[in-house]
Amino acid sequence: MIAHKSLKIIVTFTLALALLPFNAFAKDDSQAEESKDEFNPTDMIMHHIGDSHGWHFFGEGDSSFTLPLPVILFTEEDGFVTFMSSEFHHDTEGHHVVEKDGMRFVNYHEDIYKLDAGAETVEFDEEHNVLNASKPWDFSITKNVAAMFLTVILMLIFFFGLAGHHKKSKNAPAGFNNILETLVLFVRDEIARPQIGDKKYMKFMPFLLTVFFFIWITNLLGLLPGAANVTGNIAVTVSLGLFTLALILINGNKDFWQHTLWMPGIPTFVKPILAVVEVLGLIIKPVALMIRLFANITAGHIIILSLIGLIFILESAGVAGISVPFALFITVLELLVAFLQAFIFTMLSALFIGMAVAEHEHH
Amino acid sequence: MELLHVGLAALGAGLAVVGAAIGVGKIGGSAMDAIARQPEASGKIQTAMIIAAALVEGVALFGVVAALLGVLTT
Secondary structure, rough: OOOHHHHHHHHHHHHHHHHHHHHHHHHHHOOOOOOOOOOOHHHHHHHHHOOEEEEEEEHHHHHHHHOOOOOOOOOOOOEEEEEHHHOOOOOOEOOEEEEOEEEEEEOOOEEEEOOOOOOOOOOOOOOOOEEEEEEEEOOOHHHHHHHHHHHHHHHHHHHHHHHHHHHHHHOOOOHHHHHHHHHHHHHHHHHHHHHHHOOOHHHHHHHHHHHHHHHHHHHHHHOOOOOOOOOOHHHHHHHHHHHHHHHHHHHHOHHHHHHHHHOOOOOOHHHHHHHHHHHHOOOOOHHHHHHHHHHHHHHHHHHHHHHHHHHHHHHOOHHHHHHHHHHHHHHHHHHHHHHHHHHHHHHHHHHHHHHHHHHOOOO | OOOHHHHHHHHHHHHHHHHHHHHHHHHHHHHHHHHOOHHHHHHHHHHHHHHHHHHHHHHHHHHHHHHHHHHOOO
């Protein structure tokens, strides 16, 4: 039975492989003239994993389906300026100038520049310093911010629903609320309690639950086609890591600081050296959290996009027979990674907080 | 020249991954041994295994991110 199944798979793959060269040859002469704007996989991947000022779903240029998002800029001379990202008309090469309150803006590779008087487009010197424009402070609701708002709204709906149930009745919740409660109890019994300790875990539950569900829901939403790559943005993970660092620093007790800065029981001349190492370790912990989440999610997106990109690199529909099942496999794997990374982030945060608040027994 | 940079970055990322693969393999293997010896402690062993694996993986990802930065800045 199993042999029969694997035989089927082998045959399918062989057929797909066999189709490959013929399709490539068939396309060779007919498409030679069309490929003047060559497919660039790096640009495609960077566009998909990067942030942008509009939420692009599909299509090209003016016929594309893009959700316009507000652009909020702050210039030191003239204060705040706002307009919708659709005013750029999908231009990211700095050609389309938007005029607002006497100031002129262009979007160059998703960076917004304010042009100097008389300039038509941004120009750069060899070291990529901008010559005829300045960069305003950008507080725009970008694609990533919009996706985060979506997660926040979902979380508010979910958990106000669950809390509302428990205000009204003392019975176990049914349906979706029951799933949520299982997950909340999972965070409490598998993460917070063993790592922080029975006495102190309650204080950190709000943070751990928020981080867990925020990362998990954004990861899952990020796997949808056309969705934003929020947890694969280093700025987002830096903020999450800083929250953990702040909690460690604020809640660290006397023992923790003693063991970090002037640890007992070792020769005095070693203490300064170890203190440096311990302080470095204090900073590296949240940095590792941040890099882990960022790199895992970004790597997953890059792999899926590369597999899909193979179809266009080799210019053959036959490749789809191989790369689409592989991409599907990786996507299913990413479902697991989405949960695992939320779990790891919460678990390690709880572990570090637990280390900071642990009571030591002095002998 | 640029190709050399990209190649070296890719090689670096590959080396980091080899290190992580050895580490995670040892962690997984030891956890299997431990679970086989004491199946009733499998829950605790799994948790400890995931934490250790995540720490090892974190180091590899440092390497990968450094390589990625190397590629993107050339």
